[in-house]
Amino acid sequence: MDTFSFLMQGLATAFEPMMLLYALIGVTLGTAVGVLPGIGPALTVALLLPVTYGLDAAGSLIMFAGIYYGGMYGGSTTSILLNTPGESASVITALEGNKMARSGRGGPALATAAIGSFVAGLIATLLLAFLAPHVVKLALVFGPREYFALMVLAFVTVSAAFGESALKGLVSLFIGLALAMVGIDQLTGQTRLSFGVPQLLDGIEVTTLAVAMFALGEALFVAAQGPGNEGAVLAIKGRVKMTAQDWSRSWKAWLRGTGIGFPIGSMPAGGADIASFLSYATERNLTKHPEEFGKGAIEGVAGPEAANNAAAAGTLVPLLTLGLPTTATAAIMLAGFQQFGLQPGPLLFVTAPDLVWGLIASLLVANVMLLVLNLPLIRFWILLLKIPQPWLYGGILVFATLGTLGVNPSPVELTMLVLFGTLGYLMRLYGYPIAPVVVGLILGPMAEQQLRRALSISQGDPMTLVQSPIAAVLLALAAVALILPMILRARGRGDVLAQVGQAED
Amino acid sequence: MTPNGASGRRPDGAAFIIALGLVALGALLVWDGGRIPDKAGYSGVGPGDVPKLIGYALVLLGIGTAIEGWRNPGPKRAKQHPVPLLWLLGGMVVMVASIHTIGFVLGSTILFTCAAAAFGERRFHVAIPSGLGLGLFIYAVFDVLLQLNLPGGPIEMAIFGR
Numbered sequence: 001m002d003t004f005s006f007l008m009q010g011l012a013t014a015f016e017p018m019m020l021l022y023a024l025i026g027v028t029l030g031t032a033v034g035v036l037p038g039i040g041p042a043l044t045v046a047l048l049l050p051v052t053y054g055l056d057a058a059g060s061l062i063m064f065a066g067i068y069y070g071g072m073y074g075g076s077t078t079s080i081l082l083n084t085p086g087e088s089a090s091v092i093t094a095l096e097g098n099k100m101a102r103s104g105r106g107g108p109a110l111a112t113a114a115i116g117s118f119v120a121g122l123i124a125t126l127l128l129a130f131l132a133p134h135v136v137k138l139a140l141v142f143g144p145r146e147y148f149a150l151m152v153l154a155f156v157t158v159s160a161a162f163g164e165s166a167l168k169g170l171v172s173l174f175i176g177l178a179l180a181m182v183g184i185d186q187l188t189g190q191t192r193l194s195f196g197v198p199q200l201l202d203g204i205e206v207t208t209l210a211v212a213m214f215a216l217g218e219a220l221f222v223a224a225q226g227p228g229n230e231g232a233v234l235a236i237k238g239r240v241k242m243t244a245q246d247w248s249r250s251w252k253a254w255l256r257g258t259g260i261g262f263p264i265g266s267m268p269a270g271g272a273d274i275a276s277f278l279s280y281a282t283e284r285n286l287t288k289h290p291e292e293f294g295k296g297a298i299e300g301v302a303g304p305e306a307a308n309n310a311a312a313a314g315t316l317v318p319l320l321t322l323g324l325p326t327t328a329t330a331a332i333m334l335a336g337f338q339q340f341g342l343q344p345g346p347l348l349f350v351t352a353p354d355l356v357w358g359l360i361a362s363l364l365v366a367n368v369m370l371l372v373l374n375l376p377l378i379r380f381w382i383l384l385l386k387i388p389q390p391w392l393y394g395g396i397l398v399f400a401t402l403g404t405l406g407v408n409p410s411p412v413e414l415t416m417l418v419l420f421g422t423l424g425y426l427m428r429l430y431g432y433p434i435a436p437v438v439v440g441l442i443l444g445p446m447a448e449q450q451l452r453r454a455l456s457i458s459q460g461d462p463m464t465l466v467q468s469p470i471a472a473v474l475l476a477l478a479a480v481a482l483i484l485p486m487i488l489r490a491r492g493r494g495d496v497l498a499q500v501g502q503a504e505d
Numbered sequence: 506m507t508p509n510g511a512s513g514r515r516p517d518g519a520a521f522i523i524a525l526g527l528v529a530l531g532a533l534l535v536w537d538g539g540r541i542p543d544k545a546g547y548s549g550v551g552p553g554d555v556p557k558l559i560g561y562a563l564v565l566l567g568i569g570t571a572i573e574g575w576r577n578p579g580p581k582r583a584k585q586h587p588v589p590l591l592w593l594l595g596g597m598v599v600m601v602a603s604i605h606t607i608g609f610v611l612g613s614t615i616l617f618t619c620a621a622a623a624f625g626e627r628r629f630h631v632a633i634p635s636g637l638g639l640g641l642f643i644y645a646v647f648d649v650l651l652q653l654n655l656p657g658g659p660i661e662m663a664i665f666g667r
Contacts, residue, residue, distance in 0.1 A: 050653065051647065051651060051653060053653075054651065054652055165573075167566065167569050167570065167573055170566055171523075171527065171566050171570065174559060174562050174563050174566055175530070175563075177559045178530060178531075178534055178556075178559050178560075178563060181534065181555070181556045181559065185552035187552065188551070188552045190541050190542075190552040190553070192537060192538075192541065192552065192553075192556055193533075193534070193537050193556065216597070219593060219620065219623075220590060220593055220594070222624075223586070223589035223590060223592070223593050223623040223624055224585040224586050224587075224589060224590045225583065225585075225586070226584075226586040226589070388626070389624045389625070390620070390621035390622075390623075390624035390625060390626030390632070391621065391626070391635070393620050393621075393623075393624050394616075394617040394618075394620040394621040394624075394626075394632075394635075394636065394639075395617070395639065397593075397596075397597075397616055397617070397620045398613045398616055398617050398620075398636075398639055398640070398643065399643075401600065401604075401612075401613065401616060402613075402643060402647060402653075402655070405604075405609070405653075405655055405656065406647070406653045406655075409605075409654060409655070409656055411601065411605065414600075414601040414604070415601060417597075417601070418594070418597045418598060418601055421597065422594070425590075429582065429585070430519060430523065430582075448555045451550065451555070452550050452555075455549055455550050459549075460549030460550075
């Protein structure tokens with residue numbers, strides 16, 4: 001069967017009433033967390049993982065993907081009206097979008113963000129559907145050494161390539177890798193770093209770490225900045241609608257944003273933040289209205305918003321076809337797959353085609369839902385921005401404990417929540433990125449297994465790692481991604497990288 | 506202005522403490538990896554070797570952090586307010602210590618109230634009932650409806666009978 005008939009089958013799955021309901025819950029929650037400052041899609045998926053234990057696997061995954069897409073939509077609303085991004089990929093949107101809202105053009109800004117997200121989401125999801133089977137074929141020639149090289153590349157791009165300092169990114173990554181060593185070794189059954197505490201034998205739960213770092217760490221950090229850091233919400237003046245001129249200035253930016261976002265998301269080259277930043281730079285260079293940039297140019301909203309949605313869809317390509325998460329949200333979604341006993345990768349397309357194609361098709365459905373949620377219903381979401389900080393964070397923390405208790409209601413687990421939360425606060429305070437810790441924790445054991453398998457096959461000869469052309473190229477790319485930014489930073493060009501490296505989701 | 510710009514002191518004390526922590530963590534991994542009997546088999550890499558490798562990397566990163574802290578002290582950090590931090594951490598610790606005896610509802614009430622206080626809501630006659638309400642709502646939805654096994658206590662016994 002070809003992609004088209006698989007996609008039709010997937011659509012049949014996606015239109016089952018229960019699946020529609022899961023998608024609707026996902027996009028609604030996703031939009032809500034995207035709008036709320038302080039919680040992003042990664043945290044929300046982590047919080048919901050334990051809750052979905054007993055639910056349907058396909059439905060839960062559709063819900064998670066809906067949260068991811070919804071977070072990208074909702075984030076723009078906060079950026080435009082509050083100048084505080086709701087999630088990290090919307091930092092760029094705040095540049096022009098907030099200026100537009102200040103000059104009374106909040107309506108068109110929200111409209112171009114929502115419609116641009118829709119266009120990009122639609123195109124990128126279709127690209128995902130048609131590209132994935134080809135990547136699967138490619139993945140079938142991958143052996144342990146190629147997988148190991150791919151993971152090394154992912155480690156480097158997540159931790160060291162962007163952000164203000166390669167050193168800090170690597171420190172975060174290796175803290176994650178160290179935590180990943182806790183528990184029983186998967187190949188020999190040896191216990192490692194568990195110090196006789198039985199609860200540590202299963203290793204550290206991704207959920208506990210993500211919830212602690214993203215929810216508790218963030219809450220501690222915001223609280224420690226003291227009172228009076230709440231921004232004022234700008235009212236939307238006029239209708240959420242675009243004029244003919246807005247349309248003609250937006251549509252090319254949407255397409256360019258999609259063209260930039262999708263490849264960046266689908267390569268292990270970092271997430272949506274980088275895509276939206278590059279799209280903004282492109283629009284600024286190509287615009288016919290350079291005088292408006294910095295004062296509220298509509299292209300500067302349309303392009304980056306399209307790019308971050310396209311990148312979110314692109315992230316699903318390596319996740320579904322190779323089992324390789326390249327962002328924190330994707331890492332936690334991978335934990336979601338594993339919770340249901342599914343291992344994303346080439347085999348998943350053979351063993352569970354209904355699930356994979358149902359998931360891809362329901363992303364198309366979710367996209368339509370999101371357009372409805374974010375255009376006519378936008379005024380409802382803005383009410384969320386009026387929740388006072390104490391209630392918001394009180395609620396987030398109670399839900400965070402709920403997430404941990406749902407995984408494993410032991411005092412050890414809760415103690416880890418407090419300890420990792422404090423670690424998350426300190427890392428934020430001293431400018432260490434959080435995402436590499438989460439990615440290190442989940443990819444660490446996989447990389448170790450692939451490394452040891454590769455070395456077993458070669459009977460211990462480490463040269464095997466570079467003797468396959470694919471593995472050698474991937475490792476070389478990793479080396480370039482590690483060294484090139486260091487040179488750029490040493491020459492004082494590092495500010496660009498620092499702006500890009502806010503990767504949290 | 507010093508050659509390093511207006512930012513930071515020299516040397517950066519925090520960087521040295523972070524460096525020490527990293528070296529200690531690395532040493533712990535190397536020690537634990539060395540403790541594991543060598544079962545390398547065909548691969549030549551046993552269960553203790555990857556932890557040792559990560560441990561050595563952490564030690565190197567710790568040294569790198571110390572050097573970086575000496576050469577480029579970080580920017581001066583915004584003043585941190587200790588009182589909200591204590592409210593929040595205190596609330597977490599009390600909740601963790603007591604939730605298995607007093608149950609989910611009271612535990613989350615304590616956490617909610619302390620978190621709200623950390624963010625400036627000190628009207629306890631408003632915060633405590635709100636936390637209680639939220640805890641009861643979550644318990645009803647997640648334990649009773651979604652069968653998530655949350656710790657019970659006297660309140661849960663009295664209302665939901667479990």
